[in-house]
Amino acid sequence: MSRSLPPYVPVATVAARLPLIFPEGTPNRGYCIRELAARTIFTALYIGALEGSGQYFGPVHVYRMTQERSEVALNEMRLDYASAVLSRKGGIVDGRRWYADNTREPIRDETLRDGLVAIGAVTRREDLPTTSGLPRYALVADFAGLFDPALEGPALDEAIAAFQAGYLSKSALARVSILLAGAAAGANGPLVTFPSGETRQLAPGPSSIIAKAVVEVFAKAFLTQPAVLWLxxxxxxxxxxxxxxAAAIGLKIEADKNLPDLILADLGDGHAKLLFVEVVATDGAVTERRRGALLELTRAAGFPDEQVAFLTAYDDREGQGFKKTVAQLAWGTCAWFMSEPDQLVGMMDERGEAGRSQWLLTSLPGKP
Known part of the structure; x- marks a missing residue:
């Protein structure tokens, strides 16, 4: 009796559902929703490598798949492929191969190990030696079921929500909910409430959503008595x-001085501290050049360097803004992510100190 297989589903269907299953804020989301992930999941479904089935897949099943074979839905052909690619002859299958053999590593290390396995969507055999060439991966049943072509509309939405609740960690779900709330608020431009109680409507867009979070969330968590001097x-x-x-603390704000997106002050301990903030949706981090230019402003106002800090604010560590600008961040500055509001990243120098942003790092929530 031949082994049963899940319904055939085209690669395009798998690719379309992945961004819904893994929304913004999902850890290593890029590894989980890219084309390589869609083709990996398709191949597992194609050969029936599901948890509990006894069938497993490996990177070889993905990189030796051909475009022509992927379009063949006959069960006997699908079962034949599962074993054919493992033959000593190299599993030659007619057609245009999806990938070369050297794609093994990104499939194994990124798509599987750091992506789908880490999230819990794929299970891995632990009884095989690391040097074994036998397939060791299978789709978790709850995850595989999300690609059933008969599952559509509200039923699909409910199934995805149930999977997310069961498999994404609490921290991941928190990141997802924060980012989704921000995206929803961006349609008409967010309304920001300042520490003084004053409110202003910001322009629509991702930068405004991050700026609102800096004022309403970051400032409350990290500053004792926050004030917004400039936005x-x-x-x-x-x-x-x-x-x-600004005048009371000796700072002269001149709009033509290429000021940052935000200037915050902490007035809590009798010694005003300044925080310059750049908001990054796509570009514009606190670089060495920007830090130097802003220090000229504070030194002219008589501020000691140890009372000045620099922050670059992002939406999420997985976002393109952070990935694009992280290499530009100046040493002695900090980075903060809207999706992980209680955490702060310090760019330490060779002495293990954060230089001019040291006072900000010591204000982490829960610290004295």
Whole structure:
């Protein structure tokens, strides 16, 4: 009796559902939703490598798949492929291969180990030696069921929600919910509430969502008595400028000085501290050049360097903004992510110190 297989599902269907299953904020989301992941999952479904079936797949099944074979839905052909690629002759299958043999590593290390296995969507045999060439991976049944072509509309939405609740960690779910809430708020531009109680409407867009989080979430968590001295948007539109507080602490704000997106002050201990914040949706981190230019401003106002800190704010560690600019971040600055609001990243120097942002790092939530 031949082994049963799940319904045939085209690669395009798998690819279309992955971003719904793994929304923004999912750890290593890029590894889980890219084309290589879609083809990996398709291949596992194609040969019936599901948890409990006794059938397993390996990277070889993915990189030796051909476009022509992937379009053949006959069960006997699918079963034949599962064993054919493992033959000593190299499992030659007619057609245009998807990938060369050297794609083994990114399938194994990124798509599987750091992506689908880490999340719990794929299970791995632990009874095989690491040097074994036998297939060792299988799709978790709850995950495989999400690709049933008969599952559509509200039923698919409910199944995806159930999978996310059961398999994504609490921290991952928190990141997802924060990012989804931010995306929903971006349609008409978020309304930001400042520490003074004053409110302003920001322009629509991802930068405004991050700026709102800096003012309403970051400032409350990391500053003792926060104040916003300056907030501007793209196009040099000034949303807030508090010259009264700035003058009281000796800082002269000049709009033509290429100021950052935000200037915050901590007035809590009798010694005003300044925090310059760049908001990054796609570009514009606190670089060495930017830090140096801003220090000229604070030194001219008589601020000691140890009372000045620099922050680059992002939506998420998985976001393109962080990936694009992380190499540009200046030493002695910090990075903060809207999706993980209680954490702070310090760019340490060779002495293990964060330089001019040291006072900010010591204000981590829960620290004295």
């Amino acid at each position: 501007s948007e793209s196009g040099n539109k000034v949303v807030l400028r508090d010259d009264r507080i």
